Amino acid sequence: MIEGMRMDLWKCRYQSFEELYLYCYRVAGTVGLMSVPIMGIAPDSPASTRGIYDAALFLGIGNQLANILRDVGEDAQRGRVYLPQDELAQFGLSDADVMSRKVTDGWRAFMKQQIARARFYFDQAEIGASHLDKDSRWPIWSSLMLYSKILDAIEENDYDNLTKRAYVGRAKKLLTLPLAYMRSLAVPSLAL
Numbered sequence: 001m002i003e004g005m006r007m008d009l010w011k012c013r014y015q016s017f018e019e020l021y022l023y024c025y026r027v028a029g030t031v032g033l034m035s036v037p038i039m040g041i042a043p044d045s046p047a048s049t050r051g052i053y054d055a056a057l058f059l060g061i062g063n064q065l066a067n068i069l070r071d072v073g074e075d076a077q078r079g080r081v082y083l084p085q086d087e088l089a090q091f092g093l094s095d096a097d098v099m100s101r102k103v104t105d106g107w108r109a110f111m112k113q114q115i116a117r118a119r120f121y122f123d124q125a126e127i128g129a130s131h132l133d134k135d136s137r138w139p140i141w142s143s144l145m146l147y148s149k150i151l152d153a154i155e156e157n158d159y160d161n162l163t164k165r166a167y168v169g170r171a172k173k174l175l176t177l178p179l180a181y182m183r184s185l186a187v188p189s190l191a192l
């Protein structure tokens, strides 16, 4: 984690997703990994310990990716682009497009791909969330569902994360809590 903080001091561009993943692993994946012993694993879970740690790591990665996608405009104003440069180029985009703050069809297509990737990590995390100790499941499901709603909010803003900040409104947040509670009741039957 400290290495991730250090990395953020000197690095403000990421050539590929591999490089960005390393940053996300260091600053957020590690938080997920450290949380597992605190949250506890359900004693009746048939999942492997490795599978649960992987899910926790993926929640950290998913959260960090959602956070990055929400803050693209804000970060760009500070001269930072936490997006894979090679993938930007595949969509005919560059730093200049990020800085110009113009939402084009190319930008929308690029964002669709980035959002799909973040969702992949949330989906992996979901599989593990039901294997945590009973008392930990509700807060984890709540944070998982609330954070992944940031991605929905970016879509609702028609992918304008260059001039707008996607956020989940208070009513939606409150509604998510009982839904998360329902999901937290699911028994950990599926082996990981």
Ligand SMILES: CC(C)=CCC/C(C)=C/CC/C(C)=C/CC/C(C)=C/COP(=O)(O)OP(=O)(O)O
Binding pocket: 027, 028, 029, 031, 032, 033, 035, 036, 039, 052, 053, 055, 056, 057, 059, 060, 063, 064, 065, 067, 071, 125, 126, 128, 129, 132, 140
């Ligand atoms: C699913 C299972 C099995 C366990 C759960 C394990 C946990 C708790 C994972 C979550 C890890 C986590 C909270 C990572 C931090 C992610 C994150 C996006 C932090 C945001 O930090 P900043 O970048 O400081 O945020 P701001 O940009 O809002 O300041």
